[in-house]
Amino acid sequence: DQQVKQNSPSLSVQEGRISILNCDYTNSMFDYFLWYKKYPAEGPTFLISISSIKDKNEDGRFTVFLNKSAKHLSLHIVPSQPGDSAVYFCAATMNTGFQKLVFGTGTRLLVSP
């Protein structure tokens, strides 16, 4: 049972345009959500997070939106840059702590010049 789903395995965007990566979850107990970025042959690195008490969190070019009623979150990257090309993982956890972090399957983003 996949509790965190990223239904798009890949996404291609032109440099300068907006990239929108989507994530759906099924467990209504999740209260904290994170996005990680992963380059080949490296470990995932933390990008941005959002608590369930918010519906938006922004950090530079990255914004995460949370729609609790739809159990959906999205990551917007504006403007997209070639260096953003990576695999992006959505993850979720409950107030039990990060030892129960549940990851999605990832979306590979390719930003072309």
Place this chain on the structure above:
Amino acid sequence: NAGVTQTPKFRVLKTGQSMTLLCAQDMNHEYMYWYRQDPGMGLRLIHYSVGEGTTAKGEVPDGYNVSRLKKQNFLLGLESAAPSQTSVYFCASSYSRAPLHFGNGTRLTVT
């Protein structure tokens, strides 16, 4: 500041062989984790530790054992490797309720 260091980076085992993956962190984090990443499956938690001397099972613990004898180290053992354990293994560490810091992974192939 090395962060989270995993050794080895690559390993090939034959079915039935044993090995230990070592994870070391220099950030004084209490929590440490072992994940495996498989195609189409995302990252799945194998075992984790909330402090020196403690370990707990994650989502996919079967076939693995762990030990946390020192705060900075978290060992993952495979007693009798199986082809189903072919995967990329990631170690991570964190403070409580803080984003995880990951190592660069160990690619294990079991033939």
